[in-house]
Amino acid sequence: MANQDPIIENAVDMLRTVSMDREARMLAEAREKALKDINSIRGEGIEEGIKKGIEKGIKEGKREDAKMMLMEGLDLHLIIKITGLTESEVLELKDKINLKGNIDE
Numbered sequence: 001m002a003n004q005d006p007i008i009e010n011a012v013d014m015l016r017t018v019s020m021d022r023e024a025r026m027l028a029e030a031r032e033k034a035l036k037d038i039n040s041i042r043g044e045g046i047e048e049g050i051k052k053g054i055e056k057g058i059k060e061g062k063r064e065d066a067k068m069m070l071m072e073g074l075d076l077h078l079i080i081k082i083t084g085l086t087e088s089e090v091l092e093l094k095d096k097i098n099l100k101g102n103i104d105e
Helices: 006-071 076-083 087-104
Strands: none
Touching: 006 076, 006 087, 076 087
């Protein structure tokens, strides 16, 4: 480029700078978008985890209530109606209580 016109050399240098700036800007924008996507996915994952934890806690609370009702001798169908647990879930709890009672004796 030494034998080219200085104006052309300057224009070529500016074009390279603009091209590099555009590439750098595009890379920065792509990186920023990727980071936003990652944060969004993390946020959704955290929300989903909290939701599942709450649901699990509610279910465990119902199971504990059913255990207490079984130990108090309440009717199976009444326990199902109050807790919303299935018959098989309540019977499973009843079996565990009976098994534990036999072990403790």
